[in-house]
Amino acid sequence: MLQERIPDLSKCVEPDRVRREVYTDPDIFELEVQRIHERVWIYCGHESQVPKSGDYYTVQIGRQPMLMVRGSDGRISVLYNRCPHRGNMMCGDRHGNAGEFFRCSYHAWTFQHDGRLRSIPMMESGYAGTRYGRDNPDCSMKRAARVESYRGFVFASLAKDGPALTEFLGASRVAFDDMCDRAPAGEVEIVPNCFRVIQHSNWKIFLENQLDALHPSVVHQSTGRAAHEVEKQIEKRTGSAPLSYHMLSAFATVTIDKWDNFQTLNYPYGHCILTGYMGLRPKDPDTLAYEKVMEKAYGKKRAEEILGVNIHHVLIYPGLSVQSPLQQLRAVRPLGVDRTLTEIWHFRLKGAPEPIYRRSLAYYNLVNSPATLINADDLENFWKCHQGLASDGGDWVSFGRHHGRDIEKDGMVETAPNCGTSEAPMRNQMKAWAQYMQA
Amino acid sequence: MKTQHVVEQFLFRQAELLDTKQWQAWIDLFAADGVYWMPPEPSHKTWEGMPAIFAEDRNLMDVRMKRVLHPDAWSQRPLWGTNHIVSNVIIEKESPNGDVIARSRFHMMELRREDVRHFAGSYIHHLKKTKDGYRIKLQRVDMTNAQAAYDYVLQVWV
Numbered sequence: 001m002l003q004e005r006i007p008d009l010s011k012c013v014e015p016d017r018v019r020r021e022v023y024t025d026p027d028i029f030e031l032e033v034q035r036i037h038e039r040v041w042i043y044c045g046h047e048s049q050v051p052k053s054g055d056y057y058t059v060q061i062g063r064q065p066m067l068m069v070r071g072s073d074g075r076i077s078v079l080y081n082r083c084p085h086r087g088n089m090m091c092g093d094r095h096g097n098a099g100e101f102f103r104c105s106y107h108a109w110t111f112q113h114d115g116r117l118r119s120i121p122m123m124e125s126g127y128a129g130t131r132y133g134r135d136n137p138d139c140s141m142k143r144a145a146r147v148e149s150y151r152g153f154v155f156a157s158l159a160k161d162g163p164a165l166t167e168f169l170g171a172s173r174v175a176f177d178d179m180c181d182r183a184p185a186g187e188v189e190i191v192p193n194c195f196r197v198i199q200h201s202n203w204k205i206f207l208e209n210q211l212d213a214l215h216p217s218v219v220h221q222s223t224g225r226a227a228h229e230v231e232k233q234i235e236k237r238t239g240s241a242p243l244s245y246h247m248l249s250a251f252a253t254v255t256i257d258k259w260d261n262f263q264t265l266n267y268p269y270g271h272c273i274l275t276g277y278m279g280l281r282p283k284d285p286d287t288l289a290y291e292k293v294m295e296k297a298y299g300k301k302r303a304e305e306i307l308g309v310n311i312h313h314v315l316i317y318p319g320l321s322v323q324s325p326l327q328q329l330r331a332v333r334p335l336g337v338d339r340t341l342t343e344i345w346h347f348r349l350k351g352a353p354e355p356i357y358r359r360s361l362a363y364y365n366l367v368n369s370p371a372t373l374i375n376a377d378d379l380e381n382f383w384k385c386h387q388g389l390a391s392d393g394g395d396w397v398s399f400g401r402h403h404g405r406d407i408e409k410d411g412m413v414e415t416a417p418n419c420g421t422s423e424a425p426m427r428n429q430m431k432a433w434a435q436y437m438q439a
Numbered sequence: 440m441k442t443q444h445v446v447e448q449f450l451f452r453q454a455e456l457l458d459t460k461q462w463q464a465w466i467d468l469f470a471a472d473g474v475y476w477m478p479p480e481p482s483h484k485t486w487e488g489m490p491a492i493f494a495e496d497r498n499l500m501d502v503r504m505k506r507v508l509h510p511d512a513w514s515q516r517p518l519w520g521t522n523h524i525v526s527n528v529i530i531e532k533e534s535p536n537g538d539v540i541a542r543s544r545f546h547m548m549e550l551r552r553e554d555v556r557h558f559a560g561s562y563i564h565h566l567k568k569t570k571d572g573y574r575i576k577l578q579r580v581d582m583t584n585a586q587a588a589y590d591y592v593l594q595v596w597v
Contacts, residue, residue, distance in 0.1 A: 191490060193479055193480075193490040195479070195490075195492075195589075196587075196588035196589065197588065197589045197591070197592055198588050198589065198590045198591065199591075200591070219513065221509070221511045222506045222507075222509035222510075222511050222512035222513075223502070223506045223512075225505070225506075225509060226501075226502045226503075226504075226505030226506040226509060227502050227506075229505060230498055230499075230501050230502045230505070233498075233501075234498060245502075248502070341588060346490070354488070357488075358488065361488065361489075361490065364490060365490060365491050365492075365494060366499075369479075369490070369491070369492045369493075370492050370585075370589040370592050370593055371477065371492045371493050371592065371593040371594070372592055373502065373503065373506060375592065376514040376592045376594050377512065377513045377514045379514065379591060379592060380513045380514035380516075380517075381513060
């Protein structure tokens, strides 16, 4: 007997569970690309990635290869990475400088940085009397339908209609506010290095893991324990261990029951925030020196507000995970139903002393590099998760933890006290998913 | 000729320790202040204050070793093993005190579960001469394929 392969999309998502095909079906994945990734605001990059005129970075939005480029007027454009003549890819390198204009490597059509046609070899003799030429918009590189930036973070949407960026981001804007406000100069600068790691699992598995407070003490026990042991040895020998050891050992010392003390805040469009103090204000000379600089820049009261922001992770659905207190950002690029690329960046707080940058760097290297002490075990679980979901052993993925205890107010959902391990963030993401998919 | 031979033997033994998973013996080849460094791109001149795939002193090496030996290091549970070939050993510099800078090339095949991966690149070893033989002050590892996206991650030193 033949089973219906794709279930009715409207029946895929229930408030506390989701059909497994949502993660494994290639046709559903293609629909997701069209209805979610190629429609909503997707993070392209930071303005400081392309400081000079002609600087560009390639970025994948859904299935579309795009270019983020800085023009001679300083403005940033996001273009389809395609020559309108014969469809040749315009820039074959991942990033670089286009010079004064783009020049196609096939027939030397040239374009301004904003995509407008600049010249075609022997244009007059070759195209007189045809429909092709400078006045025809089809002879220019196509631009993303909408481009906006928020505090230097550039997003593009390939759909003409939809909410403005700030409306879309809503409360999740705090990811960028928190990151930038922690800089005495009020802005951050990208460190020009991108760690890129491919996961053999569906993109949603990664996003759901980001605010999953039940997993760290289970999955990261090995590194937490190892770091804790070495941290104690260093303390015994020298009096104190670098803060980076604490960041790692917390995975073991914050035991599974303590994660319920965290809280998640869940917003429209699938965005979620995990609150929780990251232990970044020890009373050591480096922290005190930084706090002094912050007080000088902002005044005592405002500096205290900024440094007191209690955030662990911000998830901007469907493609960005931000750890603002440590200036780390992971962009998620779905490559296929079971392949997902993460692009991992970190930032410098402009005006902050070097030792504060070194903390962010230590976290970037230890947790987020391709030799990660943490994510290796996540990726192993994501892979196993995806394998298990391909099985006929069950039809549903359950998101029932603390279901029914969520507190709804002002258009958002917050978890009840002592329910930090709630699966509310997954319920919230799937609610947004269902809305996008059926729209 | 003698230095060439001794350095080669040292590099071959270091690779052998990795392939036979003798982590502590591998770590003990490093000087007390030794560093294992894998830059994300060849232009980097120092590991300090820079993004790095690995930038580990002996304390961090100890964390990595203890982690992979923990029974709940999930990613290390599947069948896993490596095979290194080290070659093209060139002595760049030999100081009067016997310290050496050596350059070499490696090829590593890794098996994990059902999958085989290949990594290749170059090593630069800054070796300090001691009464117990060479100790590594700095090992720089440049992966030829380090600038492409990593399909899965690296769990142990290369």
